[in-house]
Amino acid sequence: MQTKKKHSLNLIIGLIITCIMLFLIILGFFYTPYDPTKMDSSAKFAAPSIKHLMGCDNFGRDIFSRVLKGMGNTFVIALATVVIGVVSGVLIGAVTGYFGGWLDEVVMRINDVVFAFPSILLALVFISLFGTGKYNVVLALGIAFIPSFARIVRGEFIKYREMDYVKSARLAGVSHLRIIFVHILPNTMTVLLSSIMIGFNNAVLAEAGMSYLGIGVQPPDASLGSMLSEAQGYLFSAPGYAVFTGLMIILLVLGFSLLADGLKKG
Amino acid sequence: MDDILLDIKNLNIEFHDHDAPEHVVKNVNMVLKRGEILGIVGESGSGKSLTAMAIAGLLRRHDITTDGRIIFDGKELLGAKRSELRKIQGNDIGVIFQEPMTSLNPTKRIGWQVEESLRIHRPEMDKAQRYRLAVESLKSVELDEPERIYGKYPHELSGGMRQRVMIASAMICEPKLLIADEPTTALDVTIQMQIVKLLQRLNREKKTSILFISHDLSLVKRLCGRILVMHDGRVVEEGASEEIFTDPKQDYTRKLIDAIPKLEKPEI
Numbered sequence: 001m002q003t004k005k006k007h008s009l010n011l012i013i014g015l016i017i018t019c020i021m022l023f024l025i026i027l028g029f030f031y032t033p034y035d036p037t038k039m040d041s042s043a044k045f046a047a048p049s050i051k052h053l054m055g056c057d058n059f060g061r062d063i064f065s066r067v068l069k070g071m072g073n074t075f076v077i078a079l080a081t082v083v084i085g086v087v088s089g090v091l092i093g094a095v096t097g098y099f100g101g102w103l104d105e106v107v108m109r110i111n112d113v114v115f116a117f118p119s120i121l122l123a124l125v126f127i128s129l130f131g132t133g134k135y136n137v138v139l140a141l142g143i144a145f146i147p148s149f150a151r152i153v154r155g156e157f158i159k160y161r162e163m164d165y166v167k168s169a170r171l172a173g174v175s176h177l178r179i180i181f182v183h184i185l186p187n188t189m190t191v192l193l194s195s196i197m198i199g200f201n202n203a204v205l206a207e208a209g210m211s212y213l214g215i216g217v218q219p220p221d222a223s224l225g226s227m228l229s230e231a232q233g234y235l236f237s238a239p240g241y242a243v244f245t246g247l248m249i250i251l252l253v254l255g256f257s258l259l260a261d262g263l264k265k266g
Numbered sequence: 267m268d269d270i271l272l273d274i275k276n277l278n279i280e281f282h283d284h285d286a287p288e289h290v291v292k293n294v295n296m297v298l299k300r301g302e303i304l305g306i307v308g309e310s311g312s313g314k315s316l317t318a319m320a321i322a323g324l325l326r327r328h329d330i331t332t333d334g335r336i337i338f339d340g341k342e343l344l345g346a347k348r349s350e351l352r353k354i355q356g357n358d359i360g361v362i363f364q365e366p367m368t369s370l371n372p373t374k375r376i377g378w379q380v381e382e383s384l385r386i387h388r389p390e391m392d393k394a395q396r397y398r399l400a401v402e403s404l405k406s407v408e409l410d411e412p413e414r415i416y417g418k419y420p421h422e423l424s425g426g427m428r429q430r431v432m433i434a435s436a437m438i439c440e441p442k443l444l445i446a447d448e449p450t451t452a453l454d455v456t457i458q459m460q461i462v463k464l465l466q467r468l469n470r471e472k473k474t475s476i477l478f479i480s481h482d483l484s485l486v487k488r489l490c491g492r493i494l495v496m497h498d499g500r501v502v503e504e505g506a507s508e509e510i511f512t513d514p515k516q517d518y519t520r521k522l523i524d525a526i527p528k529l530e531k532p533e534i
Contacts, residue, residue: 164369165379168432171322172356172383186373 011262017255021248025075028068036065037220047240054244058234063227063241067248070222074252077138077216077223078203084142085203086196089149094180096150097157108154111147119144119202120209127215137216141206145199152195156188190263197260201253208249224249271442271475272298272321277334277344279316279325291316292499294334298443303469303476305490305507307483307522313499314479318445320344321477322361323351339442357387360436364448366428370420377416380404380435387439403434407464426457430464437468444468445477450485458482462489483526487511495519 033053040060048055054063092111096104114122119141126140160166161184169183204224210216211225219226224245231242279291291313298304306314319325321336323343336343339358343351360383363369371379380400384391391399397416404412407430420428429449436444446465450458462485469476480486486493486507493510495503495518503516514520 164363164365165371167324168361168363168369168435169371169382170355171324171359171361172435173352173354173386174356174382175352183371183374187371189373 008262010258010265014255014258014260014262017251018259021071021252021255024068025071028072032062032065032068034062034065036061036069036222038062055238055240057230057238057241063244066222066227067224067244070224070227070245071248071252073134073217073221073223074204074207074211074225074249077134077141077207078200080138081141081145081203081207082196082200084138085145085149085199086192088142088146089151090153090185090192092146093150093153093155094157094185097154098161098176098180098184100158104154107150111150114144115147115151117144120206123206123210124213124215127210132215132218134217134221137207137210141203141210144206145203149192149195149199152191153188156191157184160184160187194260194264197256197263201256201260204249204252204256224252269300270297271300271302271339272296272477273335273337274317274321275335275337277317277320277336278332279313279320280331280333281329282331283329290499291320294496294499294501296494296501296504298475298477300442300475301469301473302492303465303478303490305486305493306477306479306496307481307486307493308496309481309522312496314496315447317496318361318447318477318479321443322359322445323355324361353387356383356441357439358441359443359445360439360441361445361447362429362432362436362449364451366425366432366452369432370428372420374419375416376404376418376420376423376431377401380416380431380438383435383439399438400434403438404431406437406468407431407434408460409434425453426460429453429457429461433461433464433468437472437474440472441474443475443477445479447479448481449478450480450482458485465489483511483522495522 038061040056042060044056044058044060052062052064054067057063057066092107096107122144123137123140126143127136130136157180166179166183169179174183207216207223208225208228211223212229214226214229217223217226227245228242228249231238231245235242274294274296277291277294278289281288281290294313294317296304306317308314320332321338321343323346325332332344334344338354341354343354370376377397377400380403381396384396384399401412401416404415409415409427409430415423415427415431423431450461453461465476465478466489468474478486478490490507493505493507494501495510495516497518503510503514503519510519511523514523
């Protein structure tokens with residue numbers, strides 16, 4: 001009883017944090033207290049106050065406004081990355097897992113090669129080939145994320161393809177495609193959903209990492225990673241800048257982690 | 267039309283998924299007449315389920331080789347194209363499995379699963395027609411309140427109920443042949459009898475031929491007119507059910523019959 005209660009608590013806390021973050025992100029799309037790129041030299045390094053909730057940065061830009069916009073950017077990039085990874089990963093994993101045979105062997109060995117590369121490194125190679133920018137980051141990270149999803153889905157399909165209900169679907173004359181997507185895929189959802197959440201976290205962190213390295217979102221656009229990299233130069237003059245930006249990354253990741261954990265166990 | 271529904275000639279099945287090929291079904295011949303209930307008995311690994319799977323077209327193609335002929339309703343099944351096979355599967359041949367706990371998809375409602383064959387084989391039907399037929403089918407397998415069961419998920423039903431649902435979904439297109447692969451093994455004894463009676467009734471009313479695979483001789487005796495005994499991939503004995511029980515020709519059959527538990531106090 002005791003442990004069960006704890007799990008649902010994870011889910012609830014995760015849900016609350018995620019909801020708040022999502023609310024802030026959506027708010028950021030429509031409204032920010034100040035223009036996030038507008039500079040105000042009189043407010044340089046302003047401390048947090050009623051006027052500027054999180055203070056101002058080295059150009060006098062309102063950090064709260066920039067955090068709202070930056071979270072939106074980070075979120076969209078992470079989401080697009082996960083969508084690319086999940087859609088391709090599910091397709092690859094489902095087909096290889098369901099049919100097996102030589103196709104499975106070949107595709108999974110390619111998968112292993114991609115998987116063996118650190119995803120950030122892979123993305124770096126990609127960026128150096130195709131140039132920096134939001135869309136290239138999404139593409140690079142998305143490709144790097146495919147193998148992990150493909151593996152999870154493949155494992156699930158191998159497990160389910162021998163189930164009697166799959167056999168009886170085949171015996172009812174159901175086509176392979178329909179079995180894969182209508183009969184088996186819904187069964188993999190519990191596992192897939194929590195790995196999507198974890199994948200999303202990794203994408204947030206990877207985006208932050210890439211922007212921190214200066215190859216993600218380009219200034220004057222804001223993202224949590226690029227802001228953090230800017231903030232490190234002013235750790236002592238404006239500690240709030242780094243603290244608030246970092247806090248947002250932590251909260252975003254924490255919310256989804258708790259949610260994934262709660263979903264998996266609950 | 268002749269009265270032979272299924273004619274199997276010299277069926278051989280070999281596995282090639284290990285180093286040495288394994289010959290698991292050897293020169294099996296059998297004939298099933300329209301409206302007949304044929305029992306196949308034998309121990310685990312005797313090749314009886316595999317034979318049934320070959321008839322249903324469920325064997326994987328890349329590591330299993332089959333040889334011989336399976337003629338169903340005048341059509342050759344072995345080596346038929348998958349698109350051809352798919353027209354027969356579910357429409358003319360229905361299958362029920364041993365384990366009612368895993369033979370229903372846990373994420374789909376009962377009604378959806380019962381209707382699946384209709385969606386494939388009767389695409390001209392609309393939703394209301396499918397619903398009506400599914401409820402009718404659930405009713406015909408003696409499930410109470412079929413409308414309520416239609417909307418339930420498998421985990422809400424008992425083992426016996428699930429097996430009835432399986433029979434309902436296998437029978438919804440009114441197939442000519444129903445393959446029952448140990449349908450009662452996972453159920454308790456009273457439910458076993460009910461399922462056997464249900465199969466008997468369906469056979470009588472809908473003229474469906476049944477291939478009943480089991481290792482439970484007492485059930486087979488009750489249900490089947492004719493019995494095929496399999497051992498080690500071969501058919502060792504075949505005959506009318508009475509004949510086999512009163513005058514078994516083979517040692518193996520005698521041993522199987524002796525293995526039926528009797529209601530006597532054993533001598534110690």
